Amino acid sequence: MKTDIPAMNWVKTFEAAARLLNFSAAARELNMTQSAVSQQIKLLEHHLGDDLFIRKHRKITLTNSGLAYLPVVQSTLNNLQRRTADIFSPVGQGRLVLHVNYAFSYTWLSNNIHKFCTRYPEIRLQLVHSNWDRDFSENNHDLAIMNSSGHWPNLSLEPLIKTEITPFCSVKIAKLISQPIDLLSLPLIEVLGVSHSWDEWFEQFGIKMDPNQVICHKVDTILAASLMVESGLGVMLAYPDLLMKQCLEGKLRAPFDAKINTKDNYYLAFPKDKPLTKSAIVFRDWLHEEMKALTSSSD
Numbered sequence: 001m002k003t004d005i006p007a008m009n010w011v012k013t014f015e016a017a018a019r020l021l022n023f024s025a026a027a028r029e030l031n032m033t034q035s036a037v038s039q040q041i042k043l044l045e046h047h048l049g050d051d052l053f054i055r056k057h058r059k060i061t062l063t064n065s066g067l068a069y070l071p072v073v074q075s076t077l078n079n080l081q082r083r084t085a086d087i088f089s090p091v092g093q094g095r096l097v098l099h100v101n102y103a104f105s106y107t108w109l110s111n112n113i114h115k116f117c118t119r120y121p122e123i124r125l126q127l128v129h130s131n132w133d134r135d136f137s138e139n140n141h142d143l144a145i146m147n148s149s150g151h152w153p154n155l156s157l158e159p160l161i162k163t164e165i166t167p168f169c170s171v172k173i174a175k176l177i178s179q180p181i182d183l184l185s186l187p188l189i190e191v192l193g194v195s196h197s198w199d200e201w202f203e204q205f206g207i208k209m210d211p212n213q214v215i216c217h218k219v220d221t222i223l224a225a226s227l228m229v230e231s232g233l234g235v236m237l238a239y240p241d242l243l244m245k246q247c248l249e250g251k252l253r254a255p256f257d258a259k260i261n262t263k264d265n266y267y268l269a270f271p272k273d274k275p276l277t278k279s280a281i282v283f284r285d286w287l288h289e290e291m292k293a294l295t296s297s298s299d
Contacts, residue, residue, distance in 0.1 A: 004254050006044055006047045007044075007047075009040060010040045010041075010043055010044040010047070011044070011073055011076075011077070012030070012077065013030060013032070013037055013040040013041060013044070014028065014040075014041060014044055014052060014069075014070075014073060015070070015073050015074060015077060016030055016037075017041060017053070017060070018052070018053075018062055018066060018069075018070045018073075019039060019070070019074075020059070021060055021061065021062075023037045023038055023041075023060065024095065029288060040096075041053065048065075048069075048077065050063075050065045050139050051063050051065065051066075051067060052066035052069060052188055053066055063239060066192070082094075082095055084276075087277060087278070089270045094122075094123060094277060094278060094279040095123070095124045095125075096123055096124070096126070096142050096143070096277075096279040096280060096283055097124055097126045097128065097140070097141040097143075097278065098125065098126065098127050098128070098141060098142065098143050098144070098145070098180065098283070099128045099130060099140075099141040099143070099144040099145070099146075099233055100127055100128070100129055100130075100144070100145045100264065101129075101130065101131060101145055101146050101147050102130070102131050102221050102222075103131075103147065103221055103222035103226070103242070104145050104242065104266050105129055105145075105148070106223045106226070107222075107223075107226065107242040107243060107245070107246070108245075108294075111143070111245055113125070115286075115290070116283065116286050116287075119286065120279075120282060120286075123279050123282075123283075128141060130146075131220065132245055133219050136251075142270070142277055142280040143268060143269070143270050143276075143280050143283060143284065144268075144269040144270065145160070145266060145267070145268055145269070145287075146266070146267055146269050147194075147222075147264055147265070147266050147267075148264065148265070148267055148269075149263045149264055150151075150263075150265065150267065152269065153168065154271060154272060154273075155269045155270065155271060155272065156269065156270055156271070156272050157267040157268075157269050158267060158268045158269075158284075158288070159215065159265045159266070159267055160195045160265065160266045160267060160268060160287070160288075160291045161239055161241040161242065161265060161291060161294070161295060162239070162240075162241055162295050163231055163258060163261055163262050163263070163265050164239070164240070164259040164260065164261050164262065165196055165201075165237045165238055165239055165240075165259060165262050166201075166237065166238070166240055166254050166256065166257070166258060166259045166260075167183065167201065167235050167236070167237055167255060167256060167258075167289060168226075168229055168233065168236055168237075168238050168243055168247075168252045168253065168254055169186070169233065169235040169236075169252070169253060169255060169256060170191075170229060170230060170231070170232045170251070170252065170253070171193045171250055171251075171252075171253050172232055173186065173232060173234075173235070174253040174255045177255045177256075180202065180205045180207060180258065181205070181207055181258060183202075183235055183255075184202075184207070184209065184213070184214055186215075186234050186235050187215040187216070187217055187232070187233055187234030187235070188214060188215065188216045188217070188234055188235055188236075189216075189217050189218075189219060189225045189228055189229060189234050189235065189236040189261070190216055190217070190218050190219075190225075190236075190237075191218075191219060191220070191221065191222050191236070191237075192218055192220045193217065193220070194259065194262070194264055195262055195263040195264050196218065196237060196262040196263075196264070197237075198216070198237065200260055201237060201258070201260050204260060205258075215234075217233070217234065222236075225238070226243070226252070228237065230243060230246070230251045230252060231286050235255075239266075240254065240259070241294055241295055242266075244294070244297075268284060
């Protein structure tokens with residue numbers, strides 16, 4: 001078997017014949033003669049050093065090698081077609097695969113993505129939700145929106161919001177709070193994996209938080225924490241930029257205008273060595289435009 005890639009016309013002919021299980025039908029689809037289809041299949045089999053079809057009279061079936069090769073060929077051809085469209089089609093067309101953090105999607109993206117789709121109605125979106133850093137390591141997407149401390153050597157990371165956090169609680173609980181020390185009598189909700197903590201927030205007021213005297217619930221997503229807070233369970237630390245909608249709707253309130261900086265941020269991420277598709281470029285520009293307006297309105 002030769003190790004170099006077989007001729008593309010042989011591969012396309014194999015895909016049609018294997019999908020239809022009929023050389024004549026494949027010939028009609030490809031606008032070729034049946035003998036040409038048969039010849040190209042034989043050339044491909046000779047190149048690979050293995051039979052792809054079992055030929056019995058006028059009926060053909062795939063060999064085990066053919067069965068294994070067909071999905072590989074189809075995936076490759078589909079990906080080639082999509083990437084060709086992404087690169088050479090007019091701006092505003094194509095498909096965009098976006099890997100997005102759960103909390104960012106819930107608090108902002110899902111409520112605003114209609115603006116992007118209205119501007120670029122021909123772009124087909126595929127949103128894949130994840131939470132932990134390790135979930136973003138597989139490079140099977142065009143862009144990613146992730147919460148991180150910014151240490152990803154193989155990725156370009158573009159910050160999206162201001163790196164500051166403040167307490168949030170339900171409107172009902174906010175009415176019971178008059179000073180920062182009052183929060184110690186309420187359940188505190190912490191999100192695992194973030195760089196900031198309640199200790200840091202209380203420290204600016206000279207308040208010592210005794211972990212043995214405070215009820216502290218730990219969750220693995222900001223999304224879960226925000227839903228718990230909306231229900232009236234307790235208080236969480238979160239980014240003001242991302243919770244503006246929930247505050248306007250009366251679901252959440254920041255009882256104090258006392259913020260601390262955090263090392264974490266939400267980033268738009270993409271591989272450094274991989275050029276962006278046109279769909280990814282227009283989404284990137286749109287997202288930064290929206291984020292700039294969002295952070296300006298919160299100043």
